[in-house]
Each structure stands twice: as C-alpha cells, then as structure tokens.
Amino acid sequence: MTLPAMFIINVLIVVILGVIARFVKLGTQEKAEGWNFGFTNRDLILMAVVAAISGVVNTGTGILWNAANAAGGPLAGAALQGAFMWAYILVFFLVRKPGAMLIVGVLDTAVEALLGNPSGIATIGWGVTQGIAAEVVLAICNYGFFNWFSLGLAGAAASQFGTVWTAYLFGWDTTPEVVSQYWVATPINLISGFILSGLLGLALGKMIARTGLVRATRSS
Amino acid sequence: MSEQLLAYVEKTSPIHRADALSKLLWVVIVVVATFQFQTTLPRVVLFFVLLFTALVIARVPLGTLWRVSPLIFGVAFLLGAFHYVVTKGITPLYQFGSHVVYREPLEAGGAYFFRLAIMVLASFLLIWTTDTYQLMVGLAYLGLPYRYAFAIFMALRYIPLIQREVEAVRAAHAIRGKAAQSPLKHRFRLWQRYLFTVIVNGLRKAENTAVAIEARGFGAYPERTYWKEFRWTRSGFLIIVSFTVFCVALIVWERVYL
C-alpha cells in the first residue's frame, strides 16, 4: 500500500470519528466558544505554558516512544502513542476556541525538538498532524459543545493521525508486513489516544477547575 | 541541575553570524534533500559535510557533540536495524557461515539511519548556533502575527522555570512517604499529582504573566517595532546557496551516475 492511500484512509477515520462525536452525545454537555478565533493574550500565554510543560514531560516519554517505534515498527509504540496529546485536550478545556489544539501541538513539539527529541525538527510534523486531526473532530461538532466522549474521540483521532507522519518518517510504507502491522496497530492507537489523551486531559482540566485557582476555568 | 547541552552558545563563527531565517531555511533544505535521495551514499556524504560544518565551521565542541550523540544516533540506529530486518534480501553480498548479507536490507537500513541522523544533526546545529529571539523576530518578519510568534518564544522561555518546578515538586514528594497502597497505584498517584501541581502553578503564574505583559503594552497594536530588526545576512545567503547547489549536485550525481 502506498503512502497516499494510507493518508486517505486515515483522513476518513478522523472524519468518521468527528461525525460520531457530533451525533453521539454522551455525558454532560459543556459549551465551547463556537467559531471564535479571537485569542486573547491570556489564551496565548496559557497555551504557551501548557505546551512548555507537556514538552518537558513528553521529551522523556518521547525518547522511549521513538526507540520503541523505530526498533519495533507500528505495533511496538502503539500503546504509548496516545500519551502525548493530553495537553491539547487540556488547552481546549481551558480556552475552548478553534485552533488552540493545533497551536499547542506545534508549540509542544517545537519545545520537544529544542529539548532534544531524537527526531529533531521533524518532531514538529507530529504536532501538526495530531493537532489538525483533533481540530477536525471538534470542527465537525462546530466547536459548539463538548463532553467526555467527544474529547476522547478528539484524542483518539489525534493519536491515530499522528502515525501518518510516523509512517512517512520511519518508512512504514515500504514492506507489506509493516503495512499490515500498521493497520493492526490502529485500534490500539485509537484506544490509547482516547484514554491517555482525551480522558486524562479532561480529568486534569476538571481537577484544576475544582481548585478554583485558575481564572480561565471560572464560568464567565 | 543538569547542564543544558542543547542551548544556544554565543560565538562568532560564520554560522553563528548568519541570520536565523536563513538557517531555518537551510535546515529545511537539508531535510527535504534527505527525502529526495534514493540510496545511502549521498546521505553518507551529506552527513559528513554536516558534521564538518558543525565541528569546523560552527566550532561546536567535540565534547558537546559526543554527549548528545546517543540522541543523534540512538533512534536512527534502531530505525536502521528495523529496516534491515524487515526488508527482503534479493542480491547476496557477503556470506558469514550460514548468514547471508543481502544488498537491499543493508541499503534500506543505511538509508534510514543516515536520513534520521542528518535531520537530527541539522536541527541541533540550528539550536546551537541560533538565538531564539532572532528566530522569533525572523518569523514575525515573515508575516507571522507577532502575538503568535511570541507564543512560541514564551513556551521556550518557560522551560527553565518549569524544569526547576518539576525538580522541586519531585523532591517534595519524595519525602512525603507512601500511604499503604500498591506500589503501582502510588507511582501513578505521584505522577498525576506532580503533573497537576506543575500545571496549576504554571497556569496561575501564566495568568499573571498575561496581565503583566498586557500592562506593558503587549498586543496594544497589531504591529510592534523590534529594536534589533531582522536583516538577511550575507553569510546566511552563502549557506543557503552553497547547500542548495551541493544538495542538487548530489541528487543529480545519484540519478545520473549511481
């Protein structure tokens, strides 16, 4: 299978996840800001600091993940694939505006690249792919609402779509065995992203909101 | 307190003098070129040219390079080994007892090893020789709205503050003792807690930062001035031109003669 074909299938997966998020509303619904791109200074600084924190944390995890994926192919790192995007979900919970997750993705991976991710500047490729996928899911929801399920799906989509860049960078399209491993790994990527990014990010956001100390979490 | 191995070090080499945007562009050219090559040999050549650039022209100390080499070569080696294993061999090259070394796996392994090593080395070279402030000014010059350019910059600026906080929280947790639970549950609790503490404190302080910089006029106008304006430099231009010519030559050489 060629890389463009893998890409197209992955786009379809992301869109399907978005459609599910739009029509299957589970849990309590919270309001998002809709198509409001007006980032305040505070929004931007919050994104920067969350990205910096997740960049520092992810650099440690990233070395492990890079090694596993490089040495073992698509299945080896799949369970850990979702561990990198909790910051996207957390920031969406705080800012609730379109584009926030993509920006955090880029910032987070830029920080990782600077701190020494073993993929160098190519790390930013994951930030872009993962960020876009998460945005697409919530864009299909019109950025109007979110719940644990839709954020979980956004995390799952980000997790899976990031592997498109891995496939390109690590050459997972070259042999049929590796391609079939790639599709076997897909459900694992999705579940990993759903839990480790989506649910964990939301849980962190709610924990922070409960303290009442961060102004961004106060109802306004 | 770890020494920062990946940080800008002020020097006066031609690479250091070059403007940040040219260097960024140069890394992009190198990365794009590595994806264009179809065989290992041009990548080997490019890699050693980069190594020469780092050690001789940019005068990166050998010690620094040595200490980050696990980052440069570690994952690249694993990726190379992976492709050596999964690629089907057709043309035999050598034979060690019953083990036959084929041309194709060796070619694939080498190609991926050098491709990743080149990208990482080029990225590190950019980090070692470029002041991030200049990079931000450059991105704003290219038309990125300055508030967004600053977001990148602020993220980098927070790193030492956060590393300090992470260290402090870890030390504080270490002496809290362990409530009777399974060790794994305890680990998870500590991990989740330290993330939480670092994030809450980070967010709280970030909200103060936002207020403070707004009180200093940040975001007051759609544009701002830079007292150190961005300027294209001649050495930057030379780096771009020489590497473009060199990479194109390598590609032509590979396609025509190899």
Add this chain to the structure above:
Amino acid sequence: MASSSSAPLVTFDQVTFYHFERTRPALSEISFALPRGSLTLLVGPSGCGKSTLCMLMTGIVPHLLGGVLKGRVLVDGKDVSQTSVKDLALSVGLLFQDPEWMFATLRVEDEIAFGPENLKLPKEEIYQRVEDALETVHLTPFRHQLVWALSGGQIQKLGFASVLAMQPPLMILDEPTANLDPATTHAVHELILHLRQQGKTIVLVSKDLDEFIADADNMIYLAEGKIIAQGEPRQVIRQSGLHMLQAGVWLPEPTEIGLCLQEKGRLPAETLPLTVAEAKEAFSRLSFVSPKSEMVQPKDFGEALIEAENLQYAYTPKIPALRGISFTIRRGEIVAIIGQNGAGKSTLAKLLVGLLKPTGGSLHLFGKDATRWKVAELANQIALVFQNPEHQFLCDTVFEELSYSLLAKGITDPAEIQVRVVETLRQLDLQDNAQTHPFALSEGAKRRLGVATMLVGGGTQALIVDEPTYGQDRRMTERLMKYIRQLRQEGITVIMITHDMRLVEAHIDRAIVMAEGRILYDGAPQTLFTLEEVIRQANLRPTALNRLLTELRRQGMIIPPNINTVAKFIEAVQ
C-alpha cells in the same frame, strides 16, 4: 501631559470595587489624592485590598480581570474606567512581587526593550531608553545575560528597569523586596529613593518600612477594604498605630516600641519615633531592668541529633556547593541557617533529609551515617517544609492531606485517623477548612498545613522550614511561631532557613551563617549582630531594634544584654 504639574497625579473619588462574581466589596468608598513626585506607603494586613488598589491604578481591574467599579479613578488625567490598559501603561508602571513571571524575553536588554517595542517607539528611542534604564539600575554589565541566570536582587532590578523604560510618571511597587536578603533589600530601597529624587511618583507596598517611613510623603492605611487613616506617615501612625499592630501590620521596631510605651504613658504623645535615629533621642531618658522572662529560657539542650564533620557536596566536580562545614545540632534547639541565595542553604537542607548524599566529609543523622539512611525512613525522623508548601501536597482536601500522612506512617484505623486529624486541625486553626483544597488556603495556613503534614502521627525528631515567613503578615508569622514553640516544648528540634532578621533575632537559639558553601558564624544571634565583618560578607543587616540598642549603649546607657524583641524591650523599661 494632559494635566498641569500642580494637579494630583492620582485621584480616587468615592471608589468602591467588587471583584468578579464577588458580593463583598474588595474596596469601599476609597478617596485620596497623590501629588506628583510624592512617595506613598500603602500598608495593611494581608487581604486588606492593597493589591486591588494597585491593580485599579493600572486598569488591570476592571479591564482585564473583570469586576465592578463605582466612583472615579483618575490617573495622569485619564479616567481609568474609560481608558484602555495600553494607554494607562504610558502613565503607570506596576512592578509585581515575583518579576520573573513578568518577563517575556530571554535576555536582560531585550526585556527592557519589550515595553517600548510594544508601544511602537522608533528604534533610536528604544536604544536610548534601554541604555538609560540599564544605567539607572546598574545592570549594564549584565545586559546580555539570560534572565534566568540572574540573582534575586538582579531580577528585581530588571523588573524596575523594564518598568522604567516605559517612562511612566507613576510607579507602583508591590512588595519588591519580599524575598531578598537584607543587604540586597537595602540596595533596592536606595534605588527607590533615587527614582523618587528623579521626580517619579511612587506607591510602595512593603513590610520593610523602616527605611522609608521618615522619607515618605503619604501613608495610606487600609484594612478590610477601607481607608482607616491617611496622611503624613507620622500622623497616620500616631493616630492608628496600635490599630495597625493589632491588625497584623509590620511597623519598624522603634515605632512599635514607641507606640507601646505611649500606651503605658511612658512616652509623651507628641514624640513618636519613626527611625532608629529618632528613637535614640526619644528613649534617651529611659532606664532599664533585666526582663524577668529571660531567666527561664532553657540553655541546655539534649543529645546531638545531627553532626557534620567537614561536610562537602558538589553537584558536579566543578560546582562545589558545600566546601567542608562542621556543626552539631542538638535536641530541642531552634536553629536558623542564614545566608544569601547560593550560599548552600538549600543544599544543606536536602542533605539533612537525605535527598542528596554527601560527596565528602561525614554527616551523622540520628546516630547513623547519612549514606546509610533511605529517604523514606529518614522522613520519619526529620521533616522538611519547602519554601512553597504546595509542592508537597498530594490530595484534594486539607483533611485528606493529613490522613495521607497518617496512612504513610502506618496508622490505618479510620476512627483513629479521624480523631487525630480533627485534633491537628484544631491546633492549626484550620477547623473550618477541612474540606478546602490545600492550594486554596491562605499563605499562612498553607505553611502551617505544610508543617503539620510532616509532623502529624508523631515520631519526628527534627523539622526544617524553608523561609517560614515569606509572604506572611505579622499575625500569620506570630501564629506560626507559636506553633513552632509548641513543637519545641514537645522536644522537636527546629531548623529554619531564612532571610528574616527579625525572626532570627526574636525566635531562635542559634544562628548558622553561611556564605559560598562555608560557615562564617555559628553561635548566638545577639553576638552575630555585633560582628561587622560577618554581617558584611553574608549580606546581612542588623534589625532596627538591634541598631537602636547599639546606639543607646554607645550613648552610655546600661541595657540588659538579652533584649531581642519589642516585648522584652518594653518589659525592661523601668
């Protein structure tokens, strides 16, 4: 400029302010006027509305953080409610308590240029302003340095410089010296007075008033959001000094003494000393007897708990943090470890709790070599409360936090936990906060909880507290010290790491002064203040009380040797 130079720079007219979603006003019916070029001290206990007042002048509230403003605030001729924060930035500069988080760039000079760049000033102008600001705060040699490589004092100076570069006529300084060593505090104070000479109007919130109180033009005393008194400082203190002391405001020690003596009728009402020099005059006719309470102070301590012999520690071979120190700490002592940032205090604390292991010399902790202790086991013997107690909290409520500590010590019976936690909460005055998130407590309560999480369940022999008085008002400090003295009664050794000279003078048995990884002095605090060389090397400064006593003795007055607090001074006055 919009207004003539004779009109006040700041005017508050019947201002009442409610924070976002609050029903109780943070400020109510505040009216005052500040003339151009004046220096105003803003005082009041924690939570009295000082910070809100500062933020109102810059427009941060209501513009950025919301809230409801009634009445009128005029700054430099601009009505705050009608003017954006960026336009107010030309008139007001606010220096925050922790300027490190106010910085937006990586290098000293870029940081100073940041504000002017945002205002789109021409390049040449920015260059000039950066040069001037660097010059004023004496940071020119450090202009290319990274901001995180600066010392605490330099960070404050950079904060000043970056506000100065905006050239606002009004500067608001919110606790600029809260975490600086005494000598650096003094340097910052001189800078403030220098700025005032240059014609800046300054509003200062600080607990170190002794160097300003005589020079200030105005004092505004706030409590619970209302102005209790305002006017010339001497007038304000004369009028409501006792009220201030009761509310928890720090006043210079000579002033506190004066107020107490006046209350007792020992000093005429018109002579209220504000400075050491004035106190020297005012108290020259007093005579003293030895304070009675001095006699019962225990001086014999128990066995040695901590013994260090030529103790060394180095993070890397090139960076030695401790260069061979020797000392002994005994059961029941209260010891202070004093020194500048980077003197090795925190390294020592980490060695004592086992987070670091010695790289040379020997360290015996509770009869066992430090290298043979495990961190977790040692934690039952010796406890460390970090400068930011939040770092140690692991749970979502105060109650859970304490029960976690009990569980960690092997106490699992829920009924017993319940009883012990409730008892501890009572000791800490935290009964009403059992279900509060530990992060949401007041600074004082957080620190008390930090101490309690380490001690609850018993067994602890020694306690180390890092900067116990940081960010706390007088009343909070007294509460904490009461708790610490109670611990000593129970036989617990307390080691405090601190910059606070008043604390050192009043509450400790022994001071260990460190500089550059060595011990400069180890002995009684009273003697310490007479050693000028040590004081200079360690960047310390004697307290106002101590300077006063020295002056009085120099005049030939006979004063008992053991006076170390305002209360004892009063007691000693015949």
